[in-house]
Amino acid sequence: MLRIEFEDAKNWLDLLDAIRDIVEEAVFTATQEGLSLRAMDSARVAMIDLKLPVVYFPDFKIEEEKVSFAISVADMVKSLKGIKKGYRLVLELKENILRLEFIGKGRHAFEFPLLDISPESIPSLKLNFEAHVKIETDIIGNAIKNIEKFSDYIRFKATSDRLVLHGKSEKGRASSEFLRDELISLDVIKECEASYSTEYLMNILGRSELSEVTSIEFGNRMPLKATYTLAGEGEVSYYLAPRTETELE
Amino acid sequence: MLRIEFEDAKNWLDLLDAIRDIVEEAVFTATQEGLSLRAMDSARVAMIDLKLPVVYFPDFKIEEEKVSFAISVADMVKSLKGIKKGYRLVLELKENILRLEFIGKGRHAFEFPLLDISPESIPSLKLNFEAHVKIETDIIGNAIKNIEKFSDYIRFKATSDRLVLHGKSEKGRASSEFLRDELISLDVIKECEASYSTEYLMNILGRSELSEVTSIEFGNRMPLKATYTLAGEGEVSYYLAPRTETELE
Amino acid sequence: MLRIEFEDAKNWLDLLDAIRDIVEEAVFTATQEGLSLRAMDSARVAMIDLKLPVVYFPDFKIEEEKVSFAISVADMVKSLKGIKKGYRLVLELKENILRLEFIGKGRHAFEFPLLDISPESIPSLKLNFEAHVKIETDIIGNAIKNIEKFSDYIRFKATSDRLVLHGKSEKGRASSEFLRDELISLDVIKECEASYSTEYLMNILGRSELSEVTSIEFGNRMPLKATYTLAGEGEVSYYLAPRTETELE
Numbered sequence: 001m002l003r004i005e006f007e008d009a010k011n012w013l014d015l016l017d018a019i020r021d022i023v024e025e026a027v028f029t030a031t032q033e034g035l036s037l038r039a040m041d042s043a044r045v046a047m048i049d050l051k052l053p054v055v056y057f058p059d060f061k062i063e064e065e066k067v068s069f070a071i072s073v074a075d076m077v078k079s080l081k082g083i084k085k086g087y088r089l090v091l092e093l094k095e096n097i098l099r100l101e102f103i104g105k106g107r108h109a110f111e112f113p114l115l116d117i118s119p120e121s122i123p124s125l126k127l128n129f130e131a132h133v134k135i136e137t138d139i140i141g142n143a144i145k146n147i148e149k150f151s152d153y154i155r156f157k158a159t160s161d162r163l164v165l166h167g168k169s170e171k172g173r174a175s176s177e178f179l180r181d182e183l184i185s186l187d188v189i190k191e192c193e194a195s196y197s198t199e200y201l202m203n204i205l206g207r208s209e210l211s212e213v214t215s216i217e218f219g220n221r222m223p224l225k226a227t228y229t230l231a232g233e234g235e236v237s238y239y240l241a242p243r244t245e246t247e248l249e
Numbered sequence: 250m251l252r253i254e255f256e257d258a259k260n261w262l263d264l265l266d267a268i269r270d271i272v273e274e275a276v277f278t279a280t281q282e283g284l285s286l287r288a289m290d291s292a293r294v295a296m297i298d299l300k301l302p303v304v305y306f307p308d309f310k311i312e313e314e315k316v317s318f319a320i321s322v323a324d325m326v327k328s329l330k331g332i333k334k335g336y337r338l339v340l341e342l343k344e345n346i347l348r349l350e351f352i353g354k355g356r357h358a359f360e361f362p363l364l365d366i367s368p369e370s371i372p373s374l375k376l377n378f379e380a381h382v383k384i385e386t387d388i389i390g391n392a393i394k395n396i397e398k399f400s401d402y403i404r405f406k407a408t409s410d411r412l413v414l415h416g417k418s419e420k421g422r423a424s425s426e427f428l429r430d431e432l433i434s435l436d437v438i439k440e441c442e443a444s445y446s447t448e449y450l451m452n453i454l455g456r457s458e459l460s461e462v463t464s465i466e467f468g469n470r471m472p473l474k475a476t477y478t479l480a481g482e483g484e485v486s487y488y489l490a491p492r493t494e495t496e497l498e
Numbered sequence: 499m500l501r502i503e504f505e506d507a508k509n510w511l512d513l514l515d516a517i518r519d520i521v522e523e524a525v526f527t528a529t530q531e532g533l534s535l536r537a538m539d540s541a542r543v544a545m546i547d548l549k550l551p552v553v554y555f556p557d558f559k560i561e562e563e564k565v566s567f568a569i570s571v572a573d574m575v576k577s578l579k580g581i582k583k584g585y586r587l588v589l590e591l592k593e594n595i596l597r598l599e600f601i602g603k604g605r606h607a608f609e610f611p612l613l614d615i616s617p618e619s620i621p622s623l624k625l626n627f628e629a630h631v632k633i634e635t636d637i638i639g640n641a642i643k644n645i646e647k648f649s650d651y652i653r654f655k656a657t658s659d660r661l662v663l664h665g666k667s668e669k670g671r672a673s674s675e676f677l678r679d680e681l682i683s684l685d686v687i688k689e690c691e692a693s694y695s696t697e698y699l700m701n702i703l704g705r706s707e708l709s710e711v712t713s714i715e716f717g718n719r720m721p722l723k724a725t726y727t728l729a730g731e732g733e734v735s736y737y738l739a740p741r742t743e744t745e746l747e
Contacts, residue, residue, distance in 0.1 A: 075420065078398065079398040079399065079420065079421070079423075080395075080398075081398075082391065082394040082395050082397075082398070083395065084391055097421075105385075105388050105427075105431055106388065106392065106425050106426055106427040106428075106431055107425070107426045108392065108395055108423070108424070108425045108426075109422075109423065109424045109425075109426075110395075110399070110421060110422070110423045111421045111422040111423075112420075112421045113421060136603075139603050139604065142580065142582055143604065143606065145580040146578075146580050146581065146606055146608075148580075149576065149577040149578075149580070150577065150608070171573065171577065171610075172577070172595075172608060172609045172610045172611060173607075173608070173609040174577075174606070174607065174608045174609075175606070175607045176604050176605070176606045176607075177604060177605045177606075177607075178603075178604040179604075182603055182604055324669065327647065328647040328648065328669065328670070328672075329644075329647075330647075331640065331643040331644050331646075331647070332644065333640055346670075354634075354637050354676075354680055355637065355641065355674050355675060355676040355677075355680055356674070356675045357641065357644055357672070357673070357674045357675075358671075358672065358673045358674075358675075359644075359648070359670060359671070359672045360670045360671040360672075361669075361670045362670055
């Protein structure tokens with residue numbers, strides 16, 4: 001038996017959206033600790049790591065020690081895109097069905113078939129990042145969107161006093177530079193730079209519906225990690241593999 | 250001679266829009282009583298019944314006892330969709346032309362050719378509905394939009410204390426339930442249920458530009474009637490045939 | 499060396515947009531007087547004449563007497579369409595590159611390749627217009643948009659007390675009439691009328707991002723001139739050739 005309550009149904013919809021940009025189908029795991037999900041995209045370039053501890057939820061009931069359930073996130077996003085603001089949400093697992101009930105003016109229930117997918121075991125990453133940046137989510141999101149018009153890859157470079165993003169192609173060059181005092185924080189253990197796929201960055205950065213602040217960590221030849229801290233100790237992290245030299249034409 | 254004035258041109262545009270979702274071409278009838286229209290869609294599944302009594306209009310001049318005129322509502326909606334708010338409207342019938350003049354900053358006149366269509370005689374429906382519901386237009390509109398993603402037909406069910414809408418398909422199930430005190434009013438003479446086409450419901454319900462409140466009436470094996478009461482004693486009603494068993498696959 | 503500063507980067511983007519609707523590629527000329535551009539569309543039906551005197555700019559540095567540079571306006575508009583409000587802009591010419599730096603939260607730089615196009619010598623037009631009209635940009639823009647649904651050409655007619663726009667086709671007729679006191683000013687030296695392409699008028703009129711007021715001048719068998727006066731003595735003028743009788747089917 002699993003029954004989870006979200007204070008604001010909008011949060012669940014935003015999380016689905018954040019997951020859907022990485023995977024179409026996903027396996028959630030509920031334990032006495034809370035609800036979590038870890039999934040890699042089909043190209044194995046990006047990973048999403050979602051953690052919603054019990055305190056995140058107004059109500060969290062689980063009888064088993066551990067329950068996993070798989071759903072088509074893409075279908076669910078499509079089916080629920082008309083939901084307006086102002087609803088609580090109760091999510092309930094029933095045999096081969098996930099039932100969502102939106103409670104506000106009226107009770108609006110939706111039942112989705114569970115998928116027959118086993119949870120993939122993805123080891124957690126322990127990385128000693130060389131650069132730690134906190135920046136307003138909108139600001140970094142816009143910078144990515146601007147450079148996107150110029151380049152398929154964006155080079156991130158951190159020095160002791162600034163973060164620089166850079167892209168180029170035959171269309172021209174684009175760059176965005178942020179000095180320390182234009183960032184919320186900048187902590188550079190070692191000057192570093194690495195390139196990441198613009199297409200993935202577009203999905204990962206700029207998600208201001210999750211949090212107004214984004215923590216970005218990266219390093220030489222290391223993945224980029226973007227973390228959104230949610231209310232109630234929840235957290236969404238993305239990992240994005242760096243572009244390797246062999247990919248260069 | 251027919252010359253009709255609308256205080257707010259926007260009202261005429263909203264009515265055209267409401268008609269256009271049922272029929273592309275329509276025959277209006279003006280008498281000493283006012284302006285009216287009754288039309289069925291080509292599949293004979295839905296009907297719209299528009300009544301604008303003389304008091305609805307700041308000015309209503311007709312010389313004949315009765316005048317009918319047919320226009321392409323679809324063309325008129327397309328041609329006038331750029332009209333901004335803040336205009337009065339004078340509608341005038343001239344030989345084979347309908348002339349609309351929008352008066353505000355400047356006078357903007359449009360002349361549309363009349364169509365050569367005779368008014369169809371559609372008898373008025375006298376139905377003893379078993380359930381009478383009043384609900385906020387946005388609320389029922391959103392419920393339909395949500396269930397639409399799941400099902401081509403929506404089952405309406407009224408019991409003494411609630412209204413329930415329900416749809417299902419291989420994608421899953423969706424339902425919306427409204428208790429008596431979540432409705433403006435609920436009057437159920439006899440417990441009843443019937444299914445209606447989602448596609449038509451999408452056109453008929455949720456028209457908050459007509460009225461903030463929708464009256465919905467239906468019954469076992471009966472059509473659904475949705476009524477919007479306009480300012481000035483005007484009224485737009487829709488009738489929608491129930492799904493018959495033979496339609497079931 | 500050319501280095502120009504715009505107080506609000508949005509102004510440059512709006513100007514690019516205004517140019518792009520006439521030509522895809524354009525040659526700008528900078529002198530000690532300021533920045534200017536004159537370009538005709540490929541069909542030689544419309545011309546844009548942009549003049550930004552030195553006082554328009556917070557900072558304007560040029561070493562040479564005259565510098566011309568050509569860019570793909572269409573590409574630049576596409577590349578910069580994500581830029582948000584609230585940036586200053588520094589435009590700098592470097593060898594075969596035009597560099598734009600948007601300065602606000604962070605510094606966002608974009609480098610565009612210059613095109614190898616020579617400035618076309620377009621003589622300036624001296625026309626003795628018969629009608630001079632000033633009208634709110636939104637009002638004339640909406641009138642054009644409304645008549646556009648009816649006709650490929652719009653007839654402008656000015657008499658001593660009014661401006662009338664008129665279009666017709668098999669779809670019907672549309673007209674907009676403005677009396678003297680609905681206009682900002684009306685000065686008619688001689689009653690006159692002429693027809694202009696609706697498609698071009700749609701691009702030329704209604705550009706309220708340039709100015710809230712549009713000056714329109716025309717005459718019998720004469721081009722129409724539309725002028726937007728910018729802050730800082732800048733000016734954007736469009737010229738549009740009249741429809742000639744031989745074009746009539």
